[in-house]
Amino acid sequence: MVENLIIFGTLVSSTGLNSLEVVPGYLIIEDGKIIRKGTSREFVKLEAQDAFRGFHIIKLQSDQFLMPGFVDCHTHGPQFPNLGLGLDRPLLEWLEKYTFPLESQFAATEYASNVYSQVVRRLLTNGTTTACYFGSLDLGGTMELVKSAVNLRQRALIGKVSMNMKNQSGYYNDTEREVDDSTKFVEKVLAFDNDLISPVISPRFALSCDNELMKKLAELAAKYNCHIQSHISENVEEVNEVLRQNPGCVNYAEVYDKCAILTNKCIMAHAVHLTDAEIDLLKIREVGIAHCPASNTRLRSGLCPVRKLINHGLRVGLGTDVSGGDSASILDAIRRTMDVSTHLELQHGLHRAINWKEAFYLGTLGGAKALSLDHKIGSLEVGKEFDALVINVFATGGPIDNHPNTLEATSNEYNEGLVQRFLYTGDDRNITQVYVKGHLVKNGWTVV
Structure with missing residues (x-):
């Protein structure tokens, strides 16, 4: 049985060839599919109303982001x-x-x-x-x-x-x-x-x-x-x-x-x-x-x-x-x-x-x-199956050092910088979780 999830944090996904969406927000995943996508403000409001009962909530850290597999x-x-x-x-x-x-x-x-x-x-x-x-x-x-x-x-x-x-x-x-x-x-x-x-x-x-x-x-x-x-x-x-x-x-x-x-x-x-x-x-x-x-x-x-x-x-x-x-x-x-x-x-x-x-x-x-599979996968859109990666940019033992940065961790420029760092210098040690159709198939160092 696939666990129903809510993931809250920075969401990174392409909407077109040169259109990369890097936004704070949340996804609701039921039966391996993304059924809802919303803003950080919506998440805070709904969580305060206890609207997420029955879901496992994952809150990403400021140096983490979620992206498609x-x-x-x-x-x-x-x-x-x-x-x-x-x-x-x-x-x-x-x-x-x-x-x-x-x-x-x-x-x-x-x-x-x-x-x-x-x-x-x-x-x-x-x-x-x-x-x-x-x-x-x-x-x-x-x-x-x-x-x-x-x-x-x-x-x-x-x-x-x-x-x-x-x-x-x-x-x-x-x-x-x-x-x-x-x-x-x-x-x-x-x-x-x-x-x-x-x-x-x-x-x-x-x-x-x-x-x-x-x-x-x-x-x-x-x-x-x-x-x-x-x-x-x-x-x-x-x-x-x-x-x-x-x-x-x-x-x-x-x-x-x-x-x-x-x-x-x-x-x-x-x-x-x-x-x-x-x-x-x-x-x-x-x-x-x-x-x-x-x-x-x-x-x-x-x-x-x-x-x-x-x-x-x-x-x-x-x-x-x-x-x-x-x-x-x-x-x-x-x-x-x-x-x-x-x-x-x-x-x-x-x-x-x-x-x-x-x-x-x-x-x-x-x-x-x-592969003619974009109706199912490839981006973090409502209706698509949840194939996704949790990226920890400054993972312990990973290849990217966390030097002091003057940008606020919540700024869009900072978050885009995290994506760039991962693409140019990251490796599998930064990929801390892997999901396929809602199933957790890699957790930390282990393929489960």
């Missing part, structure tokens, strides 16, 4: 054991040498269970309340990721990876088995009847799946109204090879489009080297983009022009892309996003860099929009 639009659960390895290799070589051999080990369900329990805990520790996961090629192994997310109460979109093109590692299935396993996976996930967990059809990318398989997977997604996830235009060598194998297509996006992969429930990772025509096509198809600045940099894939994508109307969120990315934290992705965008502005001056308020949006509400 982070949304990770793209990460690879089975790649976490490789975190920090092989990042001096280009994408295609990295896949063959490090990634495919590791992922093949997840056919052993005990191994998969042990790893995935740690993976979900790690993301929750870092404040990721919603994650969009790639699993492995193996059906049984990927179901262990589903079980871990269910048991630890993380909101998750989970895909069993699909591949039928031969590679040096021998890590692929034939088409018939792949379609059968993907169908079974979707049905097994849906059988949990858990509204926090959704199956995602997951063709790895156009060099791992032929057109026949991708068309069948698109049909499967349409049949069950599932999300689809894949990768697009991550690396120049990858783009060139896709076009060589598909001479009838003028660009990478057209390969997916001819297979009916591009839908309004499709999330594509990277999008570093899109042409203007591809951007227009993705906009028309209402495809979401997962920007993964860490892996784009570490694997030397390129600097994604996020401002350009946003200016063209694409829905963009952030992804950690472990283990191409070297951090499991969306807080890190927020900083990398600002860095990459600033580098592009310094180099070319074509587009204004992403600022901290916009980066906050991309890590929360923007990610929810990219």
Whole structure:
């Protein structure tokens, strides 16, 4: 049973790309949903009238604030054991040498269970309340990721990876088995009847799946109204090879489009080297983009022009892309996003860099929009489910020192400063509580 809560203190939430609301007030949460939002003055009046009987009241301290949970639009659960390895290799070589051999080990369900329990805990520790996961090629192994997310109460979109093109590692299935396993996976996930967990059809990318398989997977997604996830235009060598194998297509996006992969429930990772025509096509198809600045940099894939994508109307969120990315934290992705965008502005001056308020949006509400989940999560609005973080900026043992400050702790400037401090210099030690649909899933140092 979810405890009914009232949280009183500084509330921080995006209302748009460059609109960050930092206000004192309170939320009432019933059955995991925000049912009321009000001012500090209202709270004091109602509390004096004993109007909150039956609710557990949490009063935040002056150096704390409440914010929406982070949304990770793209990460690879089975790649976490490789975190920090092989990042001096280009994408295609990295896949063959490090990634495919590791992922093949997840056919052993005990191994998969042990790893995935740690993976979900790690993301929750870092404040990721919603994650969009790639699993492995193996059906049984990927179901262990589903079980871990269910048991630890993380909101998750989970895909069993699909591949039928031969590679040096021998890590692929034939088409018939792949379609059968993907169908079974979707049905097994849906059988949990858990509204926090959704199956995602997951063709790895156009060099791992032929057109026949991708068309069948698109049909499967349409049949069950599932999300689809894949990768697009991550690396120049990858783009060139896709076009060589598909001479009838003028660009990478057209390969997916001819297979009916591009839908309004499709999330594509990277999008570093899109042409203007591809951007227009993705906009028309209402495809979401997962920007993964860490892996784009570490694997030397390129600097994604996020401002350009946003200016063209694409829905963009952030992804950690472990283990191409070297951090499991969306807080890190927020900083990398600002860095990459600033580098592009310094180099070319074509587009204004992403600022901290916009980066906050991309890590929360923007990610929810990219995953077509913004009707449920991403901001602290009435009617949405309560996925949220309590941030203690000057947490004992944390990375931020509490120096004397002339600003009053109740001023808006002071409160905005707390948010900036956390975004630029904080880490998981500052995330003292994590809620998913009203459930407390991290308290202090412990994932519960």
